[in-house]
Amino acid sequence: MRKIKVAFFADILVEDFDGAVRTIFQLIKRIDTTKFEYLFIYGAGPDKLMGFESFKIPAIPLPINTNYSIALPMLAKKRLHNKLQAFGADVIHISTPSFLGNFGLDYANRTGLPVISIYHTHFISYIDYYFKYAPIFIKGLKQRIAKGHKSFYNRCDKVYVPSETIKTELREMGVYTSKMKIWKRGIDAYLFSPDKKDKSIIRRLTGNNNPTIIFASRLVWEKNLETLFAIYDKMQAGAKQVNFLIVGDGTAWLACEARMPKAIFTGKISHQKLAGLYASADVFLFPSVSEAYGNVVIEAMASGLPCVIADGGGSGDFIEQGINGFKCSPYNADDYVEKIELLLANKALSIQFAAEGLQSSRKLSWEILAQVYFNDVRSLAIPPAGQPAPVSKPALAI
Numbered sequence: 001m002r003k004i005k006v007a008f009f010a011d012i013l014v015e016d017f018d019g020a021v022r023t024i025f026q027l028i029k030r031i032d033t034t035k036f037e038y039l040f041i042y043g044a045g046p047d048k049l050m051g052f053e054s055f056k057i058p059a060i061p062l063p064i065n066t067n068y069s070i071a072l073p074m075l076a077k078k079r080l081h082n083k084l085q086a087f088g089a090d091v092i093h094i095s096t097p098s099f100l101g102n103f104g105l106d107y108a109n110r111t112g113l114p115v116i117s118i119y120h121t122h123f124i125s126y127i128d129y130y131f132k133y134a135p136i137f138i139k140g141l142k143q144r145i146a147k148g149h150k151s152f153y154n155r156c157d158k159v160y161v162p163s164e165t166i167k168t169e170l171r172e173m174g175v176y177t178s179k180m181k182i183w184k185r186g187i188d189a190y191l192f193s194p195d196k197k198d199k200s201i202i203r204r205l206t207g208n209n210n211p212t213i214i215f216a217s218r219l220v221w222e223k224n225l226e227t228l229f230a231i232y233d234k235m236q237a238g239a240k241q242v243n244f245l246i247v248g249d250g251t252a253w254l255a256c257e258a259r260m261p262k263a264i265f266t267g268k269i270s271h272q273k274l275a276g277l278y279a280s281a282d283v284f285l286f287p288s289v290s291e292a293y294g295n296v297v298i299e300a301m302a303s304g305l306p307c308v309i310a311d312g313g314g315s316g317d318f319i320e321q322g323i324n325g326f327k328c329s330p331y332n333a334d335d336y337v338e339k340i341e342l343l344l345a346n347k348a349l350s351i352q353f354a355a356e357g358l359q360s361s362r363k364l365s366w367e368i369l370a371q372v373y374f375n376d377v378r379s380l381a382i383p384p385a386g387q388p389a390p391v392s393k394p395a396l397a398i
Contacts, residue, residue, distance in 0.1 A: 003037040004381045007089035009104035011059065011071045011096055013045035016271070018218060019295040020120035023185055024095065028052075030370040036377070039087045041080065043071025043100065055083050057100070067218070067251060073103040081107075089113060090381040095120060097152040105155055114380035115156040116373075118183070119166060122292040122313060150174035158376055162293035163314035183373070185293050186366030187302045191271060194304030194358070196279040205245065205264050211344050212243040214281040214305070216274060216296045219250035223288040224310065229259045230333035231285065231340075236262065238337070240344065245281060247274060278303035282350070283340055289330045291315040298364065301325070301357030306350050308339045324356030 015025050028050060031038060040049045043059025057076040059069040073080055084107060092108040094101045094117045101117075108115045153159045153175045160183035161167045167180050202212050213235070217223045235242055244263035246256060257265060266277075278284065284300035286309040291297075294315025300307050301318065309315055311327035319325040326339040343350050 001035070003035060004091065004378060005037045005039070005087060005089045006091045006093055006377060007039045007041060007084060007087060007104065008093040009095060009100050010040070010042045011044065011098050011100055012069060013040060013042040013049060017044075019185075019293065020095070022295065023118070023120065026186060026366050027370055027373055030366070030374075032374070036374070039083070039089065041083075041100070041104070044069045053087070055080065067220075070098055071100040073100050091116060091377050093117070093377070094156070097148060102152070105152065109155060114158075116158045116160070116377060116380060117153065117156045118160040119153075119162065119170070119292055122166065122169075122290055146173040153179060157380055160373075163317040165317050166292055166314045181376075183369060184364055185295055185298065186369050187298050187361050187364045188366070189302055189362060192275050192278060192299045192302035192361075194279050194354070196276045196303065198276055198280050201276050202243070202245070202280045205266070206243045208241075208243070210241045210243050211282040212245050212280075213283045213285050213340060214245045214247065214277060214300075215285050216247040216278070216300075217286070217288060218248050219246070219252045219256050221252055222290040224290070224330065225252055225256060227287040227310075227331050227333055227336070228285070229256075231287070231336045232260045232263065234333055234337045235340065238341070240341065242344070245277065247277060274299070275303060278305050281305055283308055283343055285336065285340065286310065286315065287328070287330065287336065288315070289313045294318065298361050302361035304354040304358055306343050306353035307357065308336055308343065318360060320356075323352075324360055325353050 010024060012021055013024065014021060016022060039053045039055065041055045041057065043057055045056065047056060048054050057071050057073055057080060059071045062068045062070055090113070092104050092113050092115045094104045094115060105115060149170065150173050153170065156179060158181060159175070159179050161170060161180050162184055164182065167182065170180060171177055203209065206212065215228060219225070232244055235244070244260060246260070246263050246265045247269060249268045253265070278300050284297070284305045284307045286294070286297055286307065289310045289312030291313040294313065297307055297309055297315045297318050301324070307319065307325040309319060309325065309327060310330040312330045316327055319327045321327050328335040328339055343353070
């Protein structure tokens with residue numbers, strides 16, 4: 001049987017770089033090479049990707065966040081076009097509506113190839129943070145992003161979205177409901193588990209037995225860090241002594257250290273170490289409203305850690321208020337503090353949240369999600385009987 005060929009476009013393919021890239025690698029590691037042949041086209045990443053055919057193009061750091069880079073296909077236009085022609089893809093997979101993503105989408109639309117995309121990053125939510133000192137631009141920029149998303153995703157054949165909240169927001173932007181399919185994220189229940197609990201891990205970091213509140217994320221402003229600072233201030237001023245454990249790194253690290261001088265910062269750590277910290281802490285705090293999904297929330301829940309998070313973004317869909325966690329008014333520090341203090345004072349409620357969170361997380365399987373993805377790729381390449389297969393047209397010279 002002929003293998004289905006997929007050309008996969010992504011700006012960054014550095015394993016464990018962030019939640020979006022980790023999701024991509026969950027699929028890459030499950031590719032059945034007897035049935036599928038992949039060509040990976042990317043900016044940042046290794047010269048050769050896990051033995052697959054790879055094409056690396058120039059990339060530059062993003063001005064607003066130099067940890068991230070954006071690929072520039074116009075600097076390799078002819079070579080990239082020739083590579084695609086020689087590969088002869090059946091399906092195009094696009095990760096991001098970037099310069100590279102639009103190049104891939106234009107190529108697919110010109111040649112009549114079907115396109116699948118995964119909505120990884122909720123870019124529109126970043127605008128409030130990066131333009132907070134220039135609010136006059138916020139409305140216009142959001143309208144521009146919404147218009148761009150509508151145009152981009154309506155030209156795809158299938159768009160995976162991680163939550164009902166994000167699906168609703170995209171629909172309000174004008175993305176067709178028929179294009180979207182709920183496709184969540186999986187969890188490694190062997191890695192993230194209450195079995196990893198070891199209070200001595202926390203004691204070695206904090207030097208005490210006080211309750212520990214953990215925040216795990218990239219330290220970037222769109223994670224609602226200013227509300228995190230306000231929560232820290234209020235908890236420090238309270239009667240109960242607590243530890244704040246900040247896991248992750250990013251461009252706002254120095255600002256975080258300056259604003260939370262008594263917090264413990266671990267920097268970026270391995271998932272194995274993170275799993276131990278989740279299972280051994282007392283509360284997971286996550287005020288971000290910029291998540292398309294929020295992998296860290298489901299990781300914490302799978303570790304038996306009660307969660308207090310923002311009522312916003314895709315991660316809010318995980319929480320049934322007062323059943324398996326608390327959702328708070330996103331920018332109201334008093335609301336978070338009230339919920340945290342309630343959990344620390346009410347052991348029975350903390351145990352309930354941990355148990356219910358475990359039940360929620362166990363419904364998510366990467367094996368099942370990967371099977372859905374590869375079945376959809378196959379269906380796009382080989383439509384069911386009675387439906388016309390996409391006709392690949394010769395690409396126009398560029």
